[in-house]
Amino acid sequence: MADDARSGARGGHDPGSPSPEETARRLEAAGVRTTPAATEAELARLDRALDDQVFRSMSAISLRFVLVVLFLGGVVTLGAFAFGWQIYRGIGVTGLNRPVFWGFYITSFVFWIGISHSGTLVSAILRVLKVEWRRPLTRAAEAMTVFALMIGGLFPIIHLGRNWRFYWMIPIPNDRGLWPNFRSALMWDLLAILTYITASSLFLYFPLVPDLAAARDRSRGIRHKVYAVLSLGWRGTQQQWHRLHLGMRIFTVIVIPIAVSVHSIVSWDFGMTLVEGWRSTIFAPYFVIGAIYSGVAALISVLIVLRKATHLEDYLTVRHIDRMGKVLLAVAVIWFYFFWSGYLTDWYGGNAVARALQDLHTVGAMAPLFWAMIVVNMAVPFLFLWWRRVRTNMAAMLAISLLVNVGMWIERFLIVVTSPMRNSLSFDWGGYRPGWPEIAIVSATFAAFALLYVIFSKLLPLISTWEVKEGWRIDRWQREGVVELETDVPTLSEPGGAR
Amino acid sequence: MLVVDLNLCTGCQACVAACFAENNIGVAGEDQVAMGRGRHWIKVERYWRSTEYPDVRAVYLPLPCQQCGNAPCEPVCPVFASVHSKDGLNSQVYNRCIGTRYCAQNCPYKVRVFNYFAPRFDPPLEQQLNPDVTVRSVGIMEKCTFCVQRIRRAREEAKVEGRELVDGEIVPACAQTCPPGAIVFGDGEDPRSQVARLARSERGFRLFESLNTKPPVVYLKKGDTKNG
Amino acid sequence: MSDPTFVTARVAGERGVADALQGLRQAGLSRESIEILSNVPLPEPVLGGPMKSTKLPVWTGAGLLIGLGLGVFFSIGTLFLYPVLVGGQPIRFAPPNLVIVYELTMFGIIVSTVSGFISETRLRPAARPYWRDVSLGAVYVVVEVPPDLVEARVRRALEEHGAEVVEAEEVLP
């Protein structure tokens, strides 16, 4: 598949002249800039190569693809079966007990909501700051948010004792004559996640419309019809482009506070309680930074896998990973700062339960998890991410970003599950061991996340082609003085800019 | 208001058994209770004061729901399943509950009981069930109600007979059976009631007063000396 | 209202757009009657001035107000409808209300902005000319000929300025 795409792309050019992607790679290697300030003809060639790469990979289906889908689908089916079993037998098939009433599900909920953060947030922040190198990776990032939210949003439902009654939380006039309790942090959660999933889905969809139109124009039959509906009659008129830009500007500004509020509210599920280890004023920013941390790491993992699997190395470049690596390092430091602030305060206060909880973490039954978290969340990024050689080594970056996510999952587990293990009544101090359905369902959600990406890659363009093309043009327009440079942020167009 | 005199609690477990009988509490079975899923609405918790033989001392803490005035379990429920009743009881409305277990997490006393599985009563054990009390289904939270069904009955009877309730007329199952009379129930608002008199004792304290949960359950401290 | 008449032409790149626009303007056509179709947004200088404004900000503002109202209703209004005492908290005004108001305001903004976008993009009165190769990078000019102008004049204006007049490949709603 990869070779086909490549030769196809090359076939479109004059024989002998280097393909645009080769040019780009050479320039990249020279460390100057990723794209040449091309002529219109060259731009047309770049455009075509990009389109070929992106749209062709959407239609080709290989045996490997089928096997991957079957495997992931199998894991997801197993999880669905486990959920069915849980409904049939009762929530007791989990390992939940008194005093640990929340287990793997809520841990995973917080984890996935955290993952969801970085997609939209990173994309929006980069957009607001008009960072030009964002262009090829916004789509993958925004998709990550939507997928992670779809998955994360399921967990509160899976976790309910009576899942089939989850709609009782929805605030609509009903035959029960009862509105939900908006004083409950869970209702805040519901509304926040509803808002966030709406916002991030639309944030993904908005810039997708021109690409959907492009896909519409390249397809026939049923696909064509579906794309035609989804692309909203997009014709590419300048009026439409203007609206799109304006809409995106509004969105970008709105989506950032939403994203921050969502994870703050998730943290308040815990922060509002009287549970030692949860009741903390630092939780909202701590959870937000933790979310960004795990989200950036997840984005790095996703980008590395995607560029390899879909042969988009020319667009999702090593330099992207390098830059994201720097972001990850910065966030790691901030995360540790918040973590330490909370830990130190608890320790110093000397509250018996807080001490018991810290003992449980540092020397008790949870010590292996706790120290593993410290190592992979703090030590590993801090020791390695300073080095450009590490940041540009895809295998190393994949390993580090995955480790950070494992660490963040553990961090959530330690917060969500172990805090109730110690309370004011030492008679009721307890432990927790997950049941098999919990493990199956949580595993299934990871598979579902991958599966969504796999399916996505076959249905929708993984790179926002129009934005990349626009980027190339902005470069040229600025050089030719057609448009003014709008920000001080160095763009790709500046020689040596953005390093 | 409920007063529990720790001087009097002998740890005999009669209250626990009475509560099982009165409130249709299902039995969880060995594996489940080993996991911490016992459905005891009232527990007699045993705390060790010192464990160095032969200087071993312990204290019993009979722990029903504290029916907090400022109940931490209430505001966190998204569906108003845990609400404050007019009588000041902290009531759990089973048929509203969807099982988020948030209330239990936020309960400082860990007295809330979750139905992990549907309750089972091997026939003909179901014939024992108290018709005044719901059999709770799977996936919902339950807890001590101060035997609200008995409160209602007593109130209805007084109403039918056209009189005021008499102090001591309402007796929850635990207080009814308690051999030494360690548990006393009554109207705390009435200063002449027995509970109000007992609650004024110097030994009186409420669990975790610093949390400002304002429970109407007053414990009388266990004395350690001759005239404690 | 009868179907509008279109004169459509293919132009070469940005320069072609600028030329064609100049020609059309000289022919007395207003900017509003001209559409330029491309697969990348073109800069305003190329298009000869700022774009016609949209009503999106109005939509956004309306959404803000609706969301705010909904938030106030949920967090305060519902408690009037069904007052339930929980945890000793006051019935009406409490800090948590702000959380709800905030989230629903945001929700209102998001939904209304998209609704505005969809309604403005999708709900056009008539079908418009379209070519599939717009997606491949071709640029087209679509002129909706006003009743007081002769179609041929428009055609000539376009051709004189380097545009190649072509028929629409298909129409899109």
Place this chain on the structure above:
Amino acid sequence: MFTEFTRREFFKKAGILGTALALSGCGGNRAEERLVPFLKAPEEQVAGVFTNYASLCRQCPAGCGILVKTMGGRAHKIEGNPRHPLNQGKLCARGQAGLQALYNPDRLTGPQARVGGRDSAFGSITWDEAVVRLTGAVKEAQATPGGVGVLAGQLPDHLYRLASLMMLNGQGGDRPSSAMGRPPVVWNLLRACDGGNLLADAMNDLYGQRRLPFFDIGGSDVLLSFAANLFETWLSPVYFGRTYGEMRRGSETSRGYFVHVESRLSTTGVNADEWYAAPPGREAEVALVLGKVILTEQLASPDRPRAVDAYFADVDPRRLAGDLGLSFESLVSLARTIGGAEAALAIPGGGLGGSTNARAAVRAVMALNLLVGADQGGLRVSTGVPDPVLGPTERVSSFEEVQSLVEAMRGGEVQVLLVLDGDPLHDLPAALGFEAAAAKVPLIVDFSSFPTDTGEVLADLRLPSPTYLETWGYQVPQPGTSLATLGAQQPVVRQLHDTRSPVDLLLAVAKGLGGAVAAALPWENEVSYLKDSVSVLATRGGASIVSADPEAFHARWQQFGGWWSTIEEPRLGPPSVPARLELGPPPENTGGSASGRYLLRVYPSLLLAEGRHANLPWMQEVADTMTTVMWDSWVEVNPKAAADLGVRTGDIVKVSSNVGSVEAPVYVYPGIGPDMVAMPLGQGHRAYGRYAAERGADPAALLEMAAVAGTGELAWSATQVSLEKTGRSKRLARLERSAAEEIPEGL
């Protein structure tokens, strides 16, 4: 096995409640017109009216009065009978669980006989067949004197009287040589742990009345318990608990003073203001130290019988306290407290009875009582049977009698063994050899309502009794109160299954036998037997019910749950104190004292007693107070000993004595000495229904047949055992999720 049960089905079955539910929706309020008003908590609905029946609790031998709340012909809740002088409305956990005996899913539903030998299955028979077969067998056995044996764990008084009359051909007293049977043997480990016979013997020595002492705890201000588990299973725990409450509430300023002396910290011991951990079997020696100090400091009662002083003559209190490992100073302080008390009372508990020196131990505590004048205060004698006609009341046999019955069985002397309300196969120590002896008995008839171990393994004929909530009877509470009482038992629901009262069965058999036996048992049925018997009290004055009409008396007797005197029994006269107190040799513990061996202390489970309640799921799931263990057995091991053995709570160990071994999980228990281990009775059933079968271990398998010196009683706490790690462990079902050593704020 299990069926799911919803509230809806419940209402369907309950029938009448459906109407009530519908009616509650007629308030005119719109919200209530909905079929299922979600706004409304279901507890706000009141449906139906309860009918209360007064009766008697038979969950243990104490004989508390109960009220059973019934509705629609079903019993829903048992509560104490507030009028009954013994428990005055209170009830213990086991009493509350009586409903689960009534509605137990594993009850026998009709008479059964083996289709072949003892290893074959049971097949249903009719009651007529059963009576014919039983009568035939008894008739045959009549030829051999003592050919019929009766073995029980506890018997209601009316049945005990009937069985005695039948076995002894209508003659009371000692067994006449011509009688077909022998006096019913009533014994199990719970009764042994109660040590009632030792107490009665001590009373006999002092007052010439072989009756249990009665302890007026409520009227005392300093209470010393010598290994008495007052609030668990001993004799009459509800009475003790109730009066303990009275003592603790005594006055505004004083809460009484409670001292517990026992080697192991029991649930009762925790309540004590002071706990003295005397070495096992030497608890009563603390009484000697105290008595000596009281005498030395001249704090003894001036009215005491002077002879009692001699008991303490040889005691060197300082040395003895040192021997016992107790602080002499604190004992002196305690002695002063006792001496200065207005009403001190020492209770010789059942726990003393486990050692070989138990007889002397009980005497020592009684001597202390005499010294401080408790015989004029809290120590009294039980009221006994209100009228001789109603006797003999249930008498616990000595262990010697059990042994002689088993011996007779082994020797082929016993032709028919009637097992009434008990499970000897489970309840008797294995070393007694009951199972092997039973093989020699041609016909074993089990009258239990449940598939007991005995019934499942040994019985040839199972003639299930109704439970105590379905049948009639009377009971004289023992030790009871200072008011003479005859409790009334009556059915509160219709018989659930095809069961028959053993009284009716015995009457039918007697009729079939004819002759002296039939003459001794002239009654038509259980009801006429009871009416005839209790009518002797009808016209007696100074009582709760006085009626010239026997029918009316009987009706009211049942209505109020019994008859009781309103006049207190007179106090004890002066005791005749034997000249010298024989202290006897120190306790002997069998099995040697090699290192690595521990003295085994067995004790009746707070909830399961000797095992009678193991088939009640509530009793399995209510946690033992001290260990909080549910659904299981355990071995209590001192933390240091556990560390030496390398075991932790939940590790399974093999406990072996010279006569047997069992496996059970360890519970590391701070309240026990490093040279002892303790195991609760109650579990280890082979059968006994789904909740009890194959659960936990029965320490009765470990006990050696040591005797209490000078008596025929079993010294059940004189066996040494060794512990051996099995390497296995389990998650012990405990209510406590951790060690609970952090005391919560405020407590």
